[in-house]
Amino acid sequence: MRAARAERAGGGVPGRGQPRPQISLSEGTALGTCLAWPVAVLYLPAVVAAEGREDGWLGMLLAGLVLIPVGLLLGALAHRVPRLGLVDQATLALGKALGRVVAAVFVLGTSVLAAYAVRAGAEMVRLLMLPRTPPWVISLVIALQGAVGAWFGLEVVARAAVMAFLSVGALLLVLIPGFIPMFDARRLFPVLSYGPGPLLRSAAVSAGFWGQVVLLAMSAESFRTPAELRASALRAGAASLATGWLLFVLAQGSAGWYGVSEFAMPNVEVMRAVRFYLPLFERVDVLVVTGWTAMGFVQVAWLVWALARGVSRLAGAVDSRPFVVPVAAALWGASLVGPEDLPGLLLRWTRVLVPLATGVLVLTVAVVWLTAAVRPPAPPAPRGARRDGTGAVGQDR
Amino acid sequence: MRVLLGLVAGALLVACGGCWDRLEPDRLASVIALGLDRGEHLPVRVTAQLSIPRLLAGGGGRDGGGGQGPQPPFDNRVAEGRGVFEAMRVLQEQSSRVIHLGHLQVVVVSEQVARTGLAPLLDYLTSEREARRVVEMAVSSCPPRDLLDVPTKLESLPGTAIAERLRQVPTTMGLPESSIIRFLNALHDEGIEPFLPVVHRVDATGEIVDRPPEAREERGRKAQDRGGPEGGGGQGRPAADRGVAQGGDDVIRVAGVAVFKDDRMVGTLNELEARGLAWLMGRLERGILVIPADLAGGGPALLYVRRVEAKFEPRLDGGRPTMQVRLKVRADVAEWLAPTYDLTTAEADRLEQAAARVIADEIMATVRRLQKEFHSDVCGFGWTFYRRYPRVWRQDLGPRWDRVFADLPVQLQVKVHVASAFFGWRSPGGPWR
Numbered sequence A: 001m002r003a004a005r006a007e008r009a010g011g012g013v014p015g016r017g018q019p020r021p022q023i024s025l026s027e028g029t030a031l032g033t034c035l036a037w038p039v040a041v042l043y044l045p046a047v048v049a050a051e052g053r054e055d056g057w058l059g060m061l062l063a064g065l066v067l068i069p070v071g072l073l074l075g076a077l078a079h080r081v082p083r084l085g086l087v088d089q090a091t092l093a094l095g096k097a098l099g100r101v102v103a104a105v106f107v108l109g110t111s112v113l114a115a116y117a118v119r120a121g122a123e124m125v126r127l128l129m130l131p132r133t134p135p136w137v138i139s140l141v142i143a144l145q146g147a148v149g150a151w152f153g154l155e156v157v158a159r160a161a162v163m164a165f166l167s168v169g170a171l172l173l174v175l176i177p178g179f180i181p182m183f184d185a186r187r188l189f190p191v192l193s194y195g196p197g198p199l200l201r202s203a204a205v206s207a208g209f210w211g212q213v214v215l216l217a218m219s220a221e222s223f224r225t226p227a228e229l230r231a232s233a234l235r236a237g238a239a240s241l242a243t244g245w246l247l248f249v250l251a252q253g254s255a256g257w258y259g260v261s262e263f264a265m266p267n268v269e270v271m272r273a274v275r276f277y278l279p280l281f282e283r284v285d286v287l288v289v290t291g292w293t294a295m296g297f298v299q300v301a302w303l304v305w306a307l308a309r310g311v312s313r314l315a316g317a318v319d320s321r322p323f324v325v326p327v328a329a330a331l332w333g334a335s336l337v338g339p340e341d342l343p344g345l346l347l348r349w350t351r352v353l354v355p356l357a358t359g360v361l362v363l364t365v366a367v368v369w370l371t372a373a374v375r376p377p378a379p380p381a382p383r384g385a386r387r388d389g390t391g392a393v394g395q396d397r
Numbered sequence B: 001m002r003v004l005l006g007l008v009a010g011a012l013l014v015a016c017g018g019c020w021d022r023l024e025p026d027r028l029a030s031v032i033a034l035g036l037d038r039g040e041h042l043p044v045r046v047t048a049q050l051s052i053p054r055l056l057a058g059g060g061g062r063d064g065g066g067g068q069g070p071q072p073p074f075d076n077r078v079a080e081g082r083g084v085f086e087a088m089r090v091l092q093e094q095s096s097r098v099i100h101l102g103h104l105q106v107v108v109v110s111e112q113v114a115r116t117g118l119a120p121l122l123d124y125l126t127s128e129r130e131a132r133r134v135v136e137m138a139v140s141s142c143p144p145r146d147l148l149d150v151p152t153k154l155e156s157l158p159g160t161a162i163a164e165r166l167r168q169v170p171t172t173m174g175l176p177e178s179s180i181i182r183f184l185n186a187l188h189d190e191g192i193e194p195f196l197p198v199v200h201r202v203d204a205t206g207e208i209v210d211r212p213p214e215a216r217e218e219r220g221r222k223a224q225d226r227g228g229p230e231g232g233g234g235q236g237r238p239a240a241d242r243g244v245a246q247g248g249d250d251v252i253r254v255a256g257v258a259v260f261k262d263d264r265m266v267g268t269l270n271e272l273e274a275r276g277l278a279w280l281m282g283r284l285e286r287g288i289l290v291i292p293a294d295l296a297g298g299g300p301a302l303l304y305v306r307r308v309e310a311k312f313e314p315r316l317d318g319g320r321p322t323m324q325v326r327l328k329v330r331a332d333v334a335e336w337l338a339p340t341y342d343l344t345t346a347e348a349d350r351l352e353q354a355a356a357r358v359i360a361d362e363i364m365a366t367v368r369r370l371q372k373e374f375h376s377d378v379c380g381f382g383w384t385f386y387r388r389y390p391r392v393w394r395q396d397l398g399p400r401w402d403r404v405f406a407d408l409p410v411q412l413q414v415k416v417h418v419a420s421a422f423f424g425w426r427s428p429g430g431p432w433r
Helices: A002-009 A025-080 A086-094 A096-128 A135-152 A154-179 A196-222 A226-262 A266-271 A285-314 A321-335 A342-374 B002-016 B053-059 B084-094 B111-116 B119-127 B158-167 B180-188 B213-225 B271-280 B345-374 B381-388 B390-406
Strands: B028-037 B044-051 B074-081 B098-100 B106-110 B136-140 B195-201 B252-261 B264-269 B288-291 B301-317 B320-336 B410-420
Touching: A025 A096, A025 A154, A025 A196, A025 A226, A025 A266, A025 A285, A025 A342, A086 A096, A086 A196, A086 A285, A086 A342, A096 A135, A096 A196, A096 A285, A096 A321, A096 A342, A135 A154, A135 A285, A135 A321, A154 A226, A154 A266, A154 A285, A196 A226, A196 A285, A196 A342, A226 A266, A226 B180, A266 A285, A285 A321, B028 B111, B028 B158, B044 B084, B074 B084, B084 B098, B084 B119, B106 B111, B106 B119, B106 B158, B111 B136, B111 B252, B111 B264, B119 B180, B136 B158, B158 B195, B158 B252, B195 B264, B252 B271, B252 B345, B264 B271, B264 B345, B271 B301, B271 B320, B271 B345, B288 B345, B301 B345, B301 B381, B320 B345, B320 B381, B345 B390, B345 B410, B381 B390
Parallel strands: B028 B098, B028 B106, B106 B136, B136 B195, B320 B410
Antiparallel strands: B028 B044, B044 B074, B195 B252, B252 B264, B288 B301, B301 B320
């Protein structure tokens, strides 16, 4: 009974006799896309434009290069320490004590990004739809639905991610033509007129968002092969970058870099000026909010799952489900910390905190991989095998 | 477990319902148009046109369709304040329903207010989440309050009539639409200044009635002195090169352009000068160009403009900025009141030269006025310099662009290609039949 529950919760210990959830390549791609895209597409453009001026669109593209080493790093680590999540990989590679410290740093970084995602989502809902509703209520709802998603396990979240991914893709196909009448490519130029500084600054901020595919390390054991993990990370990164960059280019071409930097959520603001669909749709921005809601909920559900999973493994527990509600509650509380005004949130969190947290996450994974490469750990027991080697306990899904 | 899930679902339901933001449609007062003017007691007077859905339903208009009597389907509410926000708050206090800007279509600003700056209005409109960025903006030559109260025949609401007229500006005037986002773009972009169309009250013949007759005559004389036909931009009479309306559908007319410097209005281009601006922007497609009889030969010719390409080529000759403008126009002979309808090659050449001369005159008249009188670069010459020479712009041209623009040599090259509107060179209805 307990094993079945653990299986549903994705809390089984892979290679330790417990079946684990499995996600396919397409589910992994959709999941990886949901990790950064919902927040990036809303809040990143303003900061990138402020930092990069006309060069922001180039900086965002340049930041996409970070995806390649991150994807390769994930694949390489999964190859060195297969069928385990990051916490177990770290303890196996670095030893129990040091491994837990490094894993704890990763979990802490993830929690920072998760709190930011909950707060960013709450601010979006408050600004666009429910201006009189207290932010704590909206944050509570977001954290609660995240808990519900995480409670049902990684596979459920992954399937929801595929649905959200496809829905948002269809929405983008509908929305993008709406920009065309306002778009003026001359607003993307001149480039590099202020030297490489703005370009690099905007690239650094962008890399903080696109690099968040590194979070897939928490669910590394759920991929069938290291190659699938690597491919999922790279594809997810490419999809996030392509759509995020395209929206940014369209926004800058429609409102200029200054106009983009002036609003908290420039993509939504520009879409509020789309006339293309009048009089069929008067409020195209509602579609954006719908898309964000779909992907944002998946994002938060995954983050709650990943944190619950990380904490449970740090605590040595098999089942991560008992940690789901406390983690969601902690996230809700953490999301209320910080400045109440949105510009303050943007400036301090989007510009500094997110790139810093992502950088720490990538560094952590790199440390674990490097150690595992220098001193290869003993391989874990085969999948589905009992410790005593007498046979399989359950079937992988 | 089920209890926990039930509690979570219940909490989600309660919170997602939006108890704090519950807003029933029948408790809203939808603002269709906003007018901004100087107040009698306080600096800002806001006129908000509220639609009355009860009277709009069933096709009712000013005549009270739907059996509602003669009451118009709108209510113009007026409030004054020290700023737009305060005036809107006063409006809210006067209303039993929640003032809602989600259906706002147009904002009309009086010339007086526009000359003091639109920054407070733009701040209000951009911070107000309900108002969309596609809301039209215009400057009115009369108090907006009067404009929002005029009877219209085709539209039930005067605000809608004004908004529809402004949405036709790209077609009728060859200028970009006058939405908030476009104004903000011009305000933010380097080396370009914003402009807005001007809305007038006119009588059934197109005569502008928002100025006293002596003022109209005076302005008309000034326009004549400048060499342009009068009347377009609030000069009192219909322009010489356009038809005269009889029994128009309503009494609102969009003509002329209010020129801004930053957020402050600095002057007005009349209808002909606005067309000069439209040529420069390369947008005067589907427009009509009238070639006077003395230039066309035989009789006046009406050219239907099919395509316009404008290209700005900024240059720094020894550090001295110059601007070369190249304009390519393709037009059809839509109507030629000449003794013969045959469009021979020689006659086409003559028409092309005449058209190029007329266009060049219109453009240069506009540019001269912008340079010498308004010092406002609404045509975006500076923007092209900024993109071509960004470092020079930042270090030298940008900070002193106002003075540079005033003396900027502009070389204009206009090429017109005229074709017959018909398949052959002869009109099917011509006298040769």
